[in-house]
Amino acid sequence: MTTNFTQCALRYIGNQTLESRYSWRGPTHLIDPNSTTQITFAGCLEVCGRERDWYPWSQSSATITTWILPVIGMLLQAPFESNAFSQTMFALARWVGSPMASLSYILWNISVSGKCALMVDMSIPYDERVPDRGSDFASLRDSFFILTNMNQYTMKPVISLKKEVEGLLRIVLFSKDLPLKGTNTSLQDTREELAQNLREGRKRGVVPVFIATAWFLFSLAISIQTAFGFIGENAQAHDLALGLLLAWMPVLILCSIVDRNPVASEDIRKRLNGLVDLVCWSLANNQIRNDFVARFRDQPEGPRMREWVEKIATMSQHIEGNFFVSFAGQGRVRWHYGAAHPILSDIENCYVADHGRNWLQYEEEARANLVLGPVGEGLIWFDKRELWQIVSAMIIVSCTVFGAFTLSYYTPTVGLGCRSGGYVIFFIFSVSLLVGELLVWWFSSPVRPDQMKWLARGSTRLQSISTFNRLEQQSSGMVRRVNSSFGRFKERLEDIGVQSIVTIGGLFYRRDRTTRSNRLERKVRQALQTYHGYSLREWTDRFVFKPLEVINALWLVYIVIAQTMGIYNTCECKSSIWGTMGGYVDLQQTTFTDNPLIIQYWAEGVVLSATVMGLAMMYVVVEWCIQSHLNTGNYHDARRGLVRTRRFRVLTFYLRYPFSKVIHGVNSFRHRLWRLLKIKPGREQKSLVWTRYITFDYKPLRTNEMDFEVLVHQPSPNLHEGSEFLPLADTPLIHVREPDETHTSPGTNLSAEPALRRLSSSSNPPRISFDSSRSPRSASDASLNVPPGYPRQNPQQ
Helix, strand or coil: CCCCCCHHHHCCCCCCHHHHHCCCCCCCCCCCCCCCCCCHHHHHHHEEEEECCCHHHHHHHHHHHHHHHHHHHHHHCCCCCCHHHHHHHHHHHHHHHHHHHHHHHHHHHHHHHHHHHHHHHCCCCCCCCCCCCCCCHHHHHHHHHHHHCCCCCCCCCCHCCHHHHHHHHHHHHHHHHHHHCCCCHHHHHHHHHHHHHHHEECCHHHHHHHHHHHHHHHHEEHHHHHHHHHCEHHHHHHHHHHHCCHHHHHHHHHHHHHHCCEECCCHHHHHHHHHHHHHHHHHHCCCHHHHHHHHHHHCCCCHHHHHHHHHHHHHHHHHHCCCEECCCCCCCCCCCCCCCCCCHHHHHHHHHHHHCCCCCCHHHHHHHHHHHHHCCCCCHHHHHHHHHHHHHHHHHHHHHHHHHHHHHHHCCCCCCCEEEEEEHHHHHHHHEEEEHHHHHHHHHHHCCCCHHHHHHHHHHHHHHHHHHHHHHHHHHHHHHHHHHHHHHHHHHHHHHHHHHHHHHHHCCCCCCCCHHHHHHHHHHHHHHHHHCCHHHHHHHHHHHHHHHHHHHHHHHHHHHHHHHHHCCCCCHHHHCCCCCCCCCEECCCCEEECCCCCHHHHHHHHHHHHHHHHHHHHHHHHHHHHHHHHCCCHHHHHHHHHHHHHHHHHHCCCHHHHHHHHHHHHHHHHHHHHCCCCCCCCCCCCCCCCCCCCCCEEECCCCCCCCCEEEEEEECCCCCCCCCCCCCCCEEEEECCCCCCCCCCCCCCCCCCCCCCCCCCCCCCCCCCCCCCCCCCCCCCCCCCCCCCCCCCCCCC
């Protein structure tokens, strides 16, 4: 028999016997005390019953059309993979069950692709025509787009820790002069063809994502209007709370229009591996490698560059062959970092950030730094700037869930009940999964050589203390005993488990029970041996995070179903007995609340959730717009999109500037603190900031040894900390130029006027010293740079 709270109210109100026995005489919240209508939880169970008061179909169907169908339509636009059912199910469980962690990875990917688009934009002047197809700008655009695709794939787990791997990928992405083995096509043309194929294979369907998102927003608007139009109706408030609880979901799905997956991820992986393997085979060829290195022999750092290329070539035999392992975009793979950010950080540090707008002006110098500039920490390292994305993901999910919690908590009976408590459980699971992932990432990260030296020095200092040595010996003995006991316990537990499985399995065998049981035991023990070889990440992924994500996703599904069907319409849920503020039911306000203060709390919850959701969606749409010029397949449309992007950046510059200054200040705070404490800080990461003006200035300097003018670029400090390639040199990079009548002022485009003076007619060009933050220049990636439009001197003349 189901509960009917309307009939229960008629039976209780006016019955003095029941009122004297079960009336509530404690404190109430947001409603006035009334012992004639307010009944205790125990009285509710006795008078109304323990069953549920199911919603009528008219109300359930309204919830289905308002929320469930829009949510399903939105989930269908998620970036699923084709022909991968199990991966799709686990990815869906991850997105729904661990939204904070998923959004953290996705926002980080968006930030990385945004940096690629920014570098492409800043490579040429603001107010000049965008170069045509086949230009250096177009080639650079292809390179950065390929890098964003590489960023979506996992890499070989051990070899990717080597710095030479980053060096190889930079040759793959930015070199023009490496001849390719077995083909007459240049590396630049190969990249152009690959980039076009990647753009054509990029998943379409942005319009359906916008439509699904608009459907959700329309439903939310209707629900808000209904809730505040019929203020006090509890059912409307709880329906609105359900929508606010899911308000983070359209943000996550909308992110897929920026962090877009390819139509055939496996085909893209093979194409990327094919390009990497082609460069590896070319570098492994002595003749090709020597020709490539010969371009640097006349440079002061030529021998060191040759040594670096030889290291890369030696490592290439371990890199080739499925270097990119599996697709990991859209946060579907735990602990995925990607190859793009380390490469972007290093080229930003060594060249791009210092030169700012029009950094591609001296193309050969710029490409030399992109190809053979210093390598920092390799491909796998955690940038603390990623904490911005983690915090943003936490804010998005927390605020939307808290808005839903506010509505349900302050809808009488005020207190922590089934609805608000369910939201809290979902939130706790989400936070725990995110924190757990970060902790496992930290504990399982490999120790780098520089960290090994620091640990060795610390250990040496501690071992010089006798007390520490005594404690170390005692603790070591205790650890050995604990490990031995734990090992015996684990073996015993495994034996019990195996025997239990074999015994239960034997019950289903009618023939050859002994033989088949022995076969089952061997299979189980082989599986256990496989589990023994798992790393910490593999153990936690399979046995902790995936099960918890599935559980949390199912819990969210249960909340939606319970709200839709009326499962929460029980005495327990209406009494809000999960906390200390409830414990009673007002039978006159089970469906409608007449307290005027209720609108204040409902408005607070709605404003909080809707504002955060709106800002997050606005950010995603803006990123989609300003990055579209990098992803567009039609080059004419891409050029037009870049022009529009620049106009938008100019219009919104003063809106974005305060935020960028705050972020930069927080990022550099640690280094300032270290300097204040006189502690040697680590490498401070430089950042390229968008501007329409050319800010880099080559300062003219005259020398007595030469009869021509040189323009000196002052190197930035801390440019090479942590780099094993190209150590610091005191000699600055110089540009050979004919004396000019007037020196340029800061901010002037220096590529404009004076002609390059012909060098002496000797067979050997002058040895050009350069800052070690850059690679040398000749007629190639390391060439002596000649500004665009200047006559080039043939070194052989």
